[in-house]
Amino acid sequence: MPCQSSEQLNELVLKAKKFTKQGKVADYIPALKKANRDELSIAIYHPDGTCISAGDIQQKITLQSISKVLTLALALTDCGEAEVFKRVGYEPTGDPFNSIVKLETNKVSKPLNPMINAGALAVTHMIKGKSIEERFGRLLTFIRELTGNSGISYSKEVAVSEFETSHLNRSLCYFMKQHGVINEEVEGLMDLYTKQCAIEMDCLDLARIGLVFAMDGVEPKTEKRLLPAYVARICKTFMVTCGMYNASGEFAIRVGIPAKSGVSGGIMGAVPNRFGIGIFGAALDEKGNSIAGLKLLEMLSVEYSLNMF
Template sequence: MYTKLELEQFVKQAKQYARYGKVADYIPALGKANPNDLSIAIYTPDGSVIDAGDTTDKVTLQSISKIIALALVLTDHGEKKVFQKVGMEPTGDPFHSIAKLEEVQPAKPLNPMINAGALAVTHMINGASVEERFWRLLQFVRKLAGNPEISYSKEVAKSEFETAFLNRSLCYFLKQHGIINEDVEELMDLYTKQCAIEMTCVDLARIGLVFAMDGRDPLAGEQIMPPDVARICKTFMVTCGMYNASGEFAIKIGIPAKSGVSGGILASVPGRFGIGIFGPALDDKGNSITGMKLLELLSQTYSLSIF
């Protein structure tokens, strides 16, 4: 089961869908990616890794960082405080939409997986400065992945910071309504660095494994986050993790997962293993088109759906 040869065959099949997608060129640094790249790693509780494709490629987390920041902030502050600032409901709107903020009273973001909600969550990361807060998040990421070498792409962070006009608009709206109360440029500095944290799909799979095992790293024998935090995060991955394609993804694939516009996907099969995928060709919702096909092939072949 899950042999390297099988994975390689799935990668070959899924790659054919790259021509239907396009890379995220609205962030200039991400526009340089090769849409035909595709890699996958599966990390099991005994520490074995099965992979296919070029797993040495590094991918910036982008929106995958939202689920990690949420885990850190929930661990720090608890559910009650966090969900005063951000809701728990899925949305059919695009991830960068401002529309629902105007429609909902009080004007808090519907969930932590859309940009407005993610900005509210990142605002809650503890620390006296952007540097200290980013360091805490980075240390948390390194612990989850079991890799002290993980860092961030200064090029991607700078590219995002210079072009993040819509995210700044969201910040000002949130500030107007008391959801955030810090300097917008400082929050954008922190958020763009958070999104630019980069790693291989093997690292991604290891993080997926920790969520799959209810917040416990089976290799280090350490409970990195409370089981309840891991449960909440996996629930958001199912209901909101694939942007406004989450419902269809739940029906077709049924695995808790979070995507990013770099083409990364972090997936967790509860109690079994973590999956990391990198395929930069995106569909019109912002999800990796080849990565989604790859997960669909895996889920159908091995009956991985949690439903």
């Protein structure tokens, strides 16, 4: 069933769009510079398969840090909770998402949580498979199941652009390798990680994934369980506590739903037992979150009483 344009959503998008002027498109990954700063779109996907939208929801975006939720779900399914959290912690951080500081100062040199870059790299390291190709193939298959879209792939241009410029992420990998958090070749892991971040989809796909998490791992139309309930619960908890980088506390107060952002301008939201949300707004604030996307979610939270607290 195609998404239906919503007059109410269109009004909220127009209000939120004004904030795009205060943000800027990510430029540290060269391929992301091409995005239109003034773009803003949203899809909301309900358990009965109906969808409402505003803006160009067919615009493809790369997942970037939104992929961290999905690799965490796959690693938890592959390895179990105990094994994953031997290598990665549970705690939020007030530092930027690409900081190395906590790795150096923690007595046990492991990342604080799976939503910062160091933690995400450690989680990607745990995805099972005999080769980089097999591991990436398993992740793609998993994401295609979550979205119900067999056509999802990745942007080779963005993956190459990230691979060639990810010097800080390599530093995080070498530090973790020194301390036994990871034990594979860094360049192979970077190849997998940059392809993971470059997986492409549109707002409707994001909203469909959000709905699966909102429904504790079940795709409601087919009633098929795609994730163990405990995996969906853990992922949603991290989305609340760490999903908006070091702005997660303010987001929990102002919006109050599990959500994860990426520096491409995407946001995936999961409103428990109600619906999934997919947003794209390329202009970012200083923390790396879609500036208009956050404002739009704040308006939605007030309009539809979304705050779970």
